[in-house]
Amino acid sequence: MDYLNIEGLVVFAHHGVFPEENKLGQRFEISARLDLVTSHAGMQDDLSRSVDYGAVCHSIQDFFQAHPVKLIETAAEQLARHLLLSFPALHTVVLRIAKPWAPIGLPLDQVSVNITRGWHPVTVAMGSNQGDRLKNLCDALEALDRIPGIRVKKIASFIETPAAGRHNEPPYLNGAVLFDTCLLPRECLRQLQALEKAAGRQPGEKWSTRPLDLDMIFYDDLISENPRLYLPHPRYRERDFVLKPLNDIIPYHKDPLTGENIQAILQARQLKKGR
Numbered sequence: 001m002d003y004l005n006i007e008g009l010v011v012f013a014h015h016g017v018f019p020e021e022n023k024l025g026q027r028f029e030i031s032a033r034l035d036l037v038t039s040h041a042g043m044q045d046d047l048s049r050s051v052d053y054g055a056v057c058h059s060i061q062d063f064f065q066a067h068p069v070k071l072i073e074t075a076a077e078q079l080a081r082h083l084l085l086s087f088p089a090l091h092t093v094v095l096r097i098a099k100p101w102a103p104i105g106l107p108l109d110q111v112s113v114n115i116t117r118g119w120h121p122v123t124v125a126m127g128s129n130q131g132d133r134l135k136n137l138c139d140a141l142e143a144l145d146r147i148p149g150i151r152v153k154k155i156a157s158f159i160e161t162p163a164a165g166r167h168n169e170p171p172y173l174n175g176a177v178l179f180d181t182c183l184l185p186r187e188c189l190r191q192l193q194a195l196e197k198a199a200g201r202q203p204g205e206k207w208s209t210r211p212l213d214l215d216m217i218f219y220d221d222l223i224s225e226n227p228r229l230y231l232p233h234p235r236y237r238e239r240d241f242v243l244k245p246l247n248d249i250i251p252y253h254k255d256p257l258t259g260e261n262i263q264a265i266l267q268a269r270q271l272k273k274g275r
């Protein structure tokens with residue numbers, strides 16, 4: 001991707017683990033690679049279609065000085081998030097924060113932290129079979145879009161489906177949403193769980209009746225075997241109530257494990273059932 005490059009911006013700030021660093025302050029050197037599409041601005045010679053690198057430099061200085069923390073890792077994490085939220089054209093920021101005066105009692109050129117943070121597409125399956133199901137799903141979508149760091153892109157049509165897995169459960173209203181996020185996967189999951197809780201979800205038995213269920217199906221092309229967050233969601237391929245809404249919004253999205261797209265997975269299931 002195209003990028004703008006800011007190299008060696010000098011900012012005096014008070015980050016550090018040691019009290020003298022917090023009191024006296026020191027020099028930091030910040031570099032930022034700003035990934036964005038530059039062709040629109042380049043073809044039309046129009047700054048409003050790019051990001052103003054001067055504005056970015058001042059924003060870096062103001063934010064970096066106003067939020068002192070102990071670790072350069074934290075300073076980088078917060079600064080990258082701030083830039084992604086402040087300059088909507090940015091896809092990714094590759095950030096380097098160097099500390100040439102790091103007080104370690106030994107001579108060194110500098111110590112630095114280097115991180116890459118950006119926006120990622122996430123797909124979430126939605127379900128409700130308790131209370132005002134339509135309102136539960138609509139409220140969740142609105143709340144999602146209000147979360148800083150989440151931008152809703154596509155919403156699937158809702159479908160009514162019989163409850164799978166347990167007998168005598170009320171039917172579900174199911175849907176799916178595609179959004180971009182600059183939140184990390186665990187943060188994203190925490191936000192989804194907070195929305196489930198806000199909708200009145202009680203911790204209960206697996207697959208019990210619930211006002212809101214939000215399952216993360218994909219986070220970009222990430223593959224995770226961590227039981228707190230499996231990615232892709234381990235059971236989505238066997239669930240028509242997930243595949244149908246997904247097919248509505250991301251039919252050609254490829255499963256990062258198998259390379260098969262959603263439309264093909266759904267068609268194969270339907271063929272198998274028809275036989």
Ligand SMILES: Nc1ncnc2c1ncn2[C@@H]1O[C@H](COP(=O)(O)OP(=O)(O)OP(=O)(O)O)[C@@H](O)[C@H]1O
Pocket residue numbers: 205206207208213214215216217226227228229230231232233234235
């Ligand atoms: N991709 C994922 N999306 C959501 N939760 C996940 C995911 N992977 C693992 N989990 C974990 O699953 C746990 C239980 O989730 P939840 O209560 O939504 O399950 P369930 O809806 O009853 O069953 P299912 O996950 O089969 O739909 C959560 O604590 C969460 O940490």
Ligand SMILES: Nc1nc2c(c(=O)[nH]1)N=C(CO)CN2
Pocket residue numbers: 126127128161162163164165166172174207213241
């Ligand atoms: N039709 C349907 N059945 C389900 C659903 C769901 O969303 N839709 N969710 C379940 C557990 O998450 C269990 N069964």
